[in-house]
Every structure is written in structure tokens, then in C-alpha cells.
Amino acid sequence: MKSNGQRLWQSLMEMAKIGATEKGGNTRLALTDLDVAGRQLLIQWAKEIDLSIYYDAVGNLFLRREGTAAVDPIVMGSHLDTQPKGGRFDGIYGVLSGLEVIRCLHEQKLQTHHPIELVVWMNEEGARFTPAMMGSAVFTNVFSLAQVLATTDKEGVSVASELKRTQQIGDLPFARPFTAYYEAHIEQGPVLENSQIEIGVVTGGQAILWLDAKTSGKAAHAGTTPMQMRKDSMIATANMMAQLEAMVLEQFPEGLITFGEISVPNSSRNTIPATVQWSIDLRHPNDDLLLKMEQETQKIIDALAEKRGVSVDVSRHWHNPATYFDTQCVATVQAAVTELGFSHQHIVSGAGHDAINLAKHCPTTMIFIPCEGGLSHNEAENISAAQAEQGADVLLNAILKADQLRALAKVS
Numbered sequence: 001m002k003s004n005g006q007r008l009w010q011s012l013m014e015m016a017k018i019g020a021t022e023k024g025g026n027t028r029l030a031l032t033d034l035d036v037a038g039r040q041l042l043i044q045w046a047k048e049i050d051l052s053i054y055y056d057a058v059g060n061l062f063l064r065r066e067g068t069a070a071v072d073p074i075v076m077g078s079h080l081d082t083q084p085k086g087g088r089f090d091g092i093y094g095v096l097s098g099l100e101v102i103r104c105l106h107e108q109k110l111q112t113h114h115p116i117e118l119v120v121w122m123n124e125e126g127a128r129f130t131p132a133m134m135g136s137a138v139f140t141n142v143f144s145l146a147q148v149l150a151t152t153d154k155e156g157v158s159v160a161s162e163l164k165r166t167q168q169i170g171d172l173p174f175a176r177p178f179t180a181y182y183e184a185h186i187e188q189g190p191v192l193e194n195s196q197i198e199i200g201v202v203t204g205g206q207a208i209l210w211l212d213a214k215t216s217g218k219a220a221h222a223g224t225t226p227m228q229m230r231k232d233s234m235i236a237t238a239n240m241m242a243q244l245e246a247m248v249l250e251q252f253p254e255g256l257i258t259f260g261e262i263s264v265p266n267s268s269r270n271t272i273p274a275t276v277q278w279s280i281d282l283r284h285p286n287d288d289l290l291l292k293m294e295q296e297t298q299k300i301i302d303a304l305a306e307k308r309g310v311s312v313d314v315s316r317h318w319h320n321p322a323t324y325f326d327t328q329c330v331a332t333v334q335a336a337v338t339e340l341g342f343s344h345q346h347i348v349s350g351a352g353h354d355a356i357n358l359a360k361h362c363p364t365t366m367i368f369i370p371c372e373g374g375l376s377h378n379e380a381e382n383i384s385a386a387q388a389e390q391g392a393d394v395l396l397n398a399i400l401k402a403d404q405l406r407a408l409a410k411v412s
Ligand SMILES: [Zn+2]
Pocket: 079, 090, 091, 124, 185, 353
């Protein structure tokens, strides 16, 4: 079955008019009037195809088409809120490609076994209210409702008061069982475009480990201390960074290492730095290999510290394990892509998504389409109508496969 690419593109462009920015982007911060206007446009489209409309107590919006059986729904969706001066597709694409899927079912008068729902998660971006992915986090019991309701923006306005003012509240229960959850999204990175791949079959989200490091040497005069007699914490740290990068490149092809913060307390250009504080961000799609990366990191630091006569304290700051999407859900996407004949590759999500929360709750997966220059969270974020259509085709066929698969599983 094929989606209607022209209709999808028209809807994307219609939605992009709400909160349009000068340079072709969108600003629809969570629970502002513009965000709600976007939701209302979606609801208007939903009514045209007879979907029922529900909210829960944290402002997640659900649009539902009944199935033939009284079973848990198959759910698609993403978010409609944006970054300040964000793009037209991040999140919006997942919602409107989901709408396109249901429009196709409606048009073909195709009855699914499962109810099909389209969800708009509240405040995915975390721009107005932090942290990000709030609505899906409350739904999946990652955050408590009370904690989120009490969160305020920079003006001191709370989520609770904005939910009430904009009337985005209902009584649909949290953590309701879902048969499966599918989220289509722009890649927000350059991998698919660089390899000229049409569809990313997303297998999960990578594990993240943040380390704090502190290199301690000896402060001394920059003009009077011979090079051989120094315990220079900066040069030692620079050497460690270079060797750590080489280690990741050589041993962990899927790994990432970043030193995003570095500071020298009491710094002076006339003094050899006594102390350097620095951050190490390690990422890998596989939990075991991330831990191996951590061990290798420690080994390199210890060896160089000894060689350079400095000491280094390394401590863990934050650890977030990898997400592994449901193999059956991934298989439905893979089968759809193969049938449709699109070029594809398996990919791991580098960014956070509502689907990462949902993966803790129900069988979940994502579908990525390329975006221009890998650019996102930017007004210039862009995709082509053809790319949008291909992703919707995959979503449509994957959902139909999931509907058949899960129906069969329940009968037998
Ligand atoms: Zn997004």
C-alpha cells in the first residue's frame, strides 16, 4: 500500500504556517497559544476522518480509530512543539506521517484488527519547560505527574497552569497498555544523506556515560621552569585527549568520545597549570562495549599520568544505558522497506526521542528519513516531499504488518 505524498506534504506545509519564522522555520513552544493552534489544526483533520479525541492529565493528545477487536492499540506519533526558531519537521513529521497512515486506512475503508492511535506527546523539546520528553516520561512513569505539573518556565508559569489555561487536559490513564509504538522522525544527523540511503531502520538508542576528570600537576613559573622539570597538567590532559580519540577510532567503530568542557582554575598565561578539570562524554549503541570503552579510557589516563608525573581523578557523573528496540517491531519496518524497495541501513538514534521512553513500556521502534545536511534544531531544517512520502510508505506498511502479526499471535 502507498501513502499520498502530496497530501502529506500539503499538511506539513499547512502546519508550518503556525508559528512560522522569518527564515523558514517554526517557533511553537510547548503549551503556548501557537502550540495549541497546531494541535487544533491536527484535531480538525482528525475530525474529517472520524477519529475520537482524548487527552491525559499531562496534556498528551490521542486521536483514535477503532479496530475490529477489543485489544490494545497500535500507536504512532511524535511531537508538534518545536525549539525556539526550530525546524518544520522535527517531531511534526512523525505526527503528520501517522495522520497520513490513518487517512489511507480511512480512504481505503480498511478495518484493522487493532485500534490505531495517533499521539502528540506534550513538551518533547524541553525548550520552555525542562527537561525534555516530559509527556512521554509521565506516561511511562519515568517522571511523576506532580513533579512535571510543578515545573515552571523562565517567567515562573507552571505546566499545571498552562495545561488548564489551554484546556489540554483529560482523564485517559497513564501507562495504558499499547500493542506497539512506532515513531517516524527525521534523522537529525548526516549519516543517511552522506550514504545516500533512503530509510534508516532504527534499532535503538545509544548508551551514554559522562565522566568528570581532574588532572593535577604542579603550578610553576612559565619563564623559569625548564621543560624537562615540569608537571604540566594541561599538556598531560591534551595528550590524553589525543590518545583517547585514537583509541575510540581504532577499537570502537560505533563509539563516540567528546571533551566538551575544560577549565583551568586560577588560570594565568604566566603559570604552568596546576589543575585541569575536564569532561569526557562516551557513547556507544552497546552497553557492554560502552563499559569496555570506559575501562580503556581509564587505562590510557593512568599510563599517561604516570609518564607525565601528574595524577588524574576520574569519576562517573551520569550513566544512561542503551535502548534496544523490539526485534519484532524492527522486523516489520525492515520487511516494509524491503518490499517497497528503498535503500536502507540499520541505525542507532543519537538524539533523545519519546520512543526511548516508550521502549520501556511496550514494543517500540522508529523509522528515520534523511534531512538536508543533517541539520536540525535550526530554521533551515529541511526534507524533500519525496523523502517524506517514502517514510510514510514505510510507516503505513509496517503498521499493517504489525496489525496482522499481533492479531495472529493472539489467535494462536
Ligand atoms: Zn523530535
